[in-house]
Amino acid sequence: xxxxxxxxxxxxxxxxxxxxxxxxxxxxxxxxxxxxxxxxxxxxxxxxxxxxxxxxxxxxxxxxxxxxxxxxxxxxxxxxxxxxxxxxxxxxxxxxxxxxxxxxxxxxxxxxxxxxxxxxxxxxxxxxxxxxxxxxxxxxxxxxxxxxxxxxxxxxxxxxxxxxxxxxxxxxxxxxxxxxxxxxxxxxxxxxxxxxxxxxxxxxxxxxxxxxxxxxxxxxxxxxxxxxxxxxxxxxxxxxxxxxxxxxxxxxxxxxxxxxxxxxxxxxxxxxxxxxxxxx
Numbered sequence: 001x002x003x004x005x006x007x008x009x010x011x012x013x014x015x016x017x018x019x020x021x022x023x024x025x026x027x028x029x030x031x032x033x034x035x036x037x038x039x040x041x042x043x044x045x046x047x048x049x050x051x052x053x054x055x056x057x058x059x060x061x062x063x064x065x066x067x068x069x070x071x072x073x074x075x076x077x078x079x080x081x082x083x084x085x086x087x088x089x090x091x092x093x094x095x096x097x098x099x100x101x102x103x104x105x106x107x108x109x110x111x112x113x114x115x116x117x118x119x120x121x122x123x124x125x126x127x128x129x130x131x132x133x134x135x136x137x138x139x140x141x142x143x144x145x146x147x148x149x150x151x152x153x154x155x156x157x158x159x160x161x162x163x164x165x166x167x168x169x170x171x172x173x174x175x176x177x178x179x180x181x182x183x184x185x186x187x188x189x190x191x192x193x194x195x196x197x198x199x200x201x202x203x204x205x206x207x208x209x210x211x212x213x214x215x216x217x218x219x220x221x222x223x224x225x226x227x228x229x230x231x232x233x234x235x236x237x238x239x240x241x242x243x244x245x246x247x248x249x250x251x252x253x254x255x256x257x258x259x260x261x262x263x264x265x266x267x268x269x270x271x272x273x274x275x276x277x278x279x280x
Contacts, residue, residue: 006113006149006248007034009259010177011041011241012184013071015205015212016049016232020056022204022239022264024063030259031064034243037110039064040117041241042153042179042201043090044071049212049232051076054083057090067091067106069119071155071180072126093121093155095135105139107147113248116147120165122156122180132156133168140172148174148251151244155180159199166197174251175244177201182211184240188256196253202240202260209233237264 009030014023027039043065046056050073057068068090074080084092084102094104105118118139120132136152144150150173154165162178169176170191177198178185184202191197203212210218214231221228239261245254 003247003249004111005245005254006038006111007036008038008040008151008175008244008246009034009036009241010151010153010175010201010244011039011065011204011239012201013042013045013179013182013203013205013212014060015045015182015203016047018232018234018237019203019205019212020046020059022237022261023060023065026239026261026264027064030241036243038066038108038115040067040069040151040153041065042070042155043068044073044155045203045205045212047077049230051080052083052090053077053079057083057087061089065089066108066110067117069117069153069155069179071119072121091117091119091153093119093129093132094139095120095130095132097130104135105143107143111248113149114147115149115151116143117151117153119153119155122154122158122161122165124156124158124161126157132165136165136169144172149246149248150174150251152176154178157181159185162199163197166191166195170195170197174246174253175256177242177244184258184260186258188242188258190253190256194252196242196244196246196256198242198256198258201242202238204239204241205237206233206235207238207262208236236262238262239264
């Protein structure tokens with residue numbers, strides 16, 4: 001008898017208090033609705049839009065997250081260094097140089113199957129880190145031998161670099177999901193009949209904004225060229241993610257489906273006052 005498919009819900013960059021509130025409200029419902037086995041979520045913008053803290057990652061774990069990935073903003077909060085060292089479920093991009101706090105990957109066992117999760121940072125228009133392609137190769141050689149289900153969060157700016165990573169890992173991992181730009185793409189597909197791919201999962205947070213930041217702040221910066229302190233936006237909260245279904249025996253992706261809920265606070269999932277954001 002064929003094995004029951006393994007289902008992973010990957011949630012795009014959760015931005016600040018509004019994003020965390022949406023994640024808490026919808027994730028348990030989606031897990032139940034879709035029979036999700038594992039929730040992976042990018043959390044580099046959890047704490048007020050920049051970085052993460054113990055409190056903010058614990059909120060996501062209590063709501064059902066099994067692994068929190070990150071990106072270039074992960075170091076913005078002092079607490080992140082301690083969190084990355086102490087909690088193996090929180091990942092930094094693996095291609096930071098040796099000696100950086102945290103781990104290169106996470107191995108889990110769910111339903112008797114071994115799952116490998118790793119997070120990489122792109123280099124185009126980003127920090128000049130070690131090659132994400134070479135690091136991916138190293139991780140697969142080191143940790144993938146007894147693992148069939150393998151998931152990669154590629155946190156990168158350039159669509160071309162994300163697509164290149166998808167093809168680089170095609171046929172060798174279950175899924176490559178892009179993050180960072182906060183703009184969901186509509187190019188979900190299965191590469192080489194094996195690897196689920198999406199250029200960007202999008203953002204879970206306020207879309208009455210400029211990628212999560214109060215739009216008036218950003219407009220002032222663009223029109224005056226003067227610095228202005230970033231402030232997270234609150235309204236029109238969207239939940240963005242992707243559902244990947246895979247064969248747990250072979251690791252081959254069977255399907256990939258974008259998940260999007262627009263205007264979350266108006267859909268009856270939670271009620272929040274209009275005057276201020278949830279606590280950052």
